[in-house]
Amino acid sequence: MTYMLDHGISIPAWIMANNLDAPWDSRQAFLADQDSERLRNLRLFLQEHKRLQLDFIVSRFDSALADIMTSIQQEGMGSAARQELSAKLHGHFYAVANVSPPHGLYALIDYVNFKGTGVSPHEAYNGRGWGLKQVLLEMESSDDPLAAFISSARTTLARRVDNAPPERNEGRWLEGWYNRLTTYQP
Numbered sequence: 078m079t080y081m082l083d084h085g086i087s088i089p090a091w092i093m094a095n096n097l098d099a100p101w102d103s104r105q106a107f108l109a110d111q112d113s114e115r116l117r118n119l120r121l122f123l124q125e126h127k128r129l130q131l132d133f134i135v136s137r138f139d140s141a142l143a144d145i146m147t148s149i150q151q152e153g154m155g156s157a158a159r160q161e162l163s164a165k166l167h168g169h170f171y172a173v174a175n176v177s178p179p180h181g182l183y184a185l186i187d188y189v190n191f192k193g194t195g196v197s198p199h200e201a202y203n204g205r206g207w208g209l210k211q212v213l214l215e216m217e218s219s220d221d222p223l224a225a226f227i228s229s230a231r232t233t234l235a236r237r238v239d240n241a242p243p244e245r246n247e248g249r250w251l252e253g254w255y256n257r258l259t260t261y262q263p
Contacts, residue, residue, distance in 0.1 A: 080129070080132075080133040080136075081133075084129060086126060089122060092119075138185065138186045138189050141189045141209060142167075145196055146163060146166070148195075148196040149166065162214065166213050169214075169216045169218075169222065169226075170185070173185055173223060176221075177223055177263045181223050184223060184226055184227070192209070193207075194210055195209055195210030196210060202237060205236060207233050207237040212229045215232065217229070223261060224262075227258050230258050234255070238251050
């Protein structure tokens, strides 16, 4: 929504009233609101601005690798270790991006928009992140980079669930997350 505001789009007042946060406290509240006037208006709003949403997704992805590489440079390690990590990350990124067009590129773009880049402290529990950075760094080199990416993403998401505060009960989402990862395959 901030991206839309930055591009001169007027946001519905009821969304602005929530400081651009979701106005529903739970999935149940959202589902109960499905036939409301405001949700019909939201669907229309989103339909009218599909192109800008796509622009946002692409711009977020365009900066992902640079943001990840910058975060590597800021980590407290020696120059040789940083170079090794950077080379691994860069190699895995382009191996996935170039495999089975357009599936590899889709996997990277979707994962960034699904779970983030992994450079924000808000994308970690107990100091262990779950974003694209972590998936790429934990990937094994493989003749099938897409399968290796999906496997690493599964492991990374399972670790997120293990590290999440118990009251969040994130295990309830894991099957759906795994299902989403299967869409990356040709």
